[in-house]
Amino acid sequence: MMTSKNSCQFKYQKPFSQDYKASRMATVQTALSKRMVLATTLAGLLVAGCQSTPTSDLTGSTSYQTSTRPNDNRNLDKQEIARVRTSLAAQYIRKNELDTAQQQLEKAFAADSRYAPAYDMMGVLLQQEGSSINLQKADQYFKKAIMLDKEFVQANNNYGVYLSQTKRYREAASQFEIAGAALGYEGRIGALENLGRTYLQLGERDAAAKAFLRALDGNRNSIIAHIELVDLLLEQQRVPQAQRLYDETLILVQGQGISPRLLLQGIKLAAAQNNIKTRQQLAQQLLSAYPLSDEAKQLKIWLNNPEASWK
Secondary structure, rough: OOOOOOOOOOOOOOOOOOOOOOOOOOOOOOOOHHHHHHHHHHHHHHHOOOOOOOOOOOOOOOOOOOOOOHHHHHHHHHHHHHHHHHHHHHHHHHOHHHHHHHHHHHHHHOOOOOHHHHHHHHHHEEEHHOHHHHHHHHHHHHHHHHHHOOOHHHHHHHHHHHHHHOOOHHHHHHHHHHHOOOOOOOOOHHHHHHHHHHHHHHOOOHHHHHHHHHHHHHHHOHHHHHHHHHHHHHHHHHHHHHHHHHHHHHHHHHOOOOOOOHHHHHHHHHOOOOOHHHHHHHHHHHHHHHOOOOEEEEEEEEHHHHOOOOO
């Protein structure tokens, strides 16, 4: 997750993990015999390939017969089909098999036209494909997911990532704020990290610092928040605080290797504290290990003019 200072990468909140968990999916307690019937029906549908005609229409008007059970159980059957199809789509997206993933999502829409995670996943799929046409389509799918389930805040985070990619940073910040304020949401810390980086893109450094501090309050092991805050503290010449966070960061990344950005931060801290030996050691390490990095270029410029401020 370590990048050069000028980069700003955003994170999806594990849209592919554990069969793509759907937030707040209604849990219905049924008798053991009924669960066995549902599992048998679902397995039969998947093996048969669900031969009903699917649709990717955002209106989701195509019906999808999942079983011959009474009406009060059909919605549960449809939602389970949609969940499984969305999970399969996530696996195909992970392997970059986007056409197959889309086919699975169309079947998810046919099974349950109001299943918000399927729309969110389609937005991720279209964004990953990346063409201008599909990027435009992705916007509507993310909005649909949010409209269908206000509590499915993973869609807010993922929509924020999309908005950031398309440089709509103010809108992205609004989405990350929603996800970052959702207590109990397992991706909340990542959303706050995304929020901080979005504020950096907007040039709002105080707001960025507050977002990263909120991330640290929620998870002291947030490497992203540590790294970003070190730079922000150095800009404010709050060297002791920056040094403490930097030392914590080095502990967190043990065994992962030290990135050029961390090396440059160490050089800046050493220079600010007139620690010539450490500064020289880290500078040699940066120039040797990452000679073509942006951080190495910054270091060379500074070495030629030590009185100048860091850029």
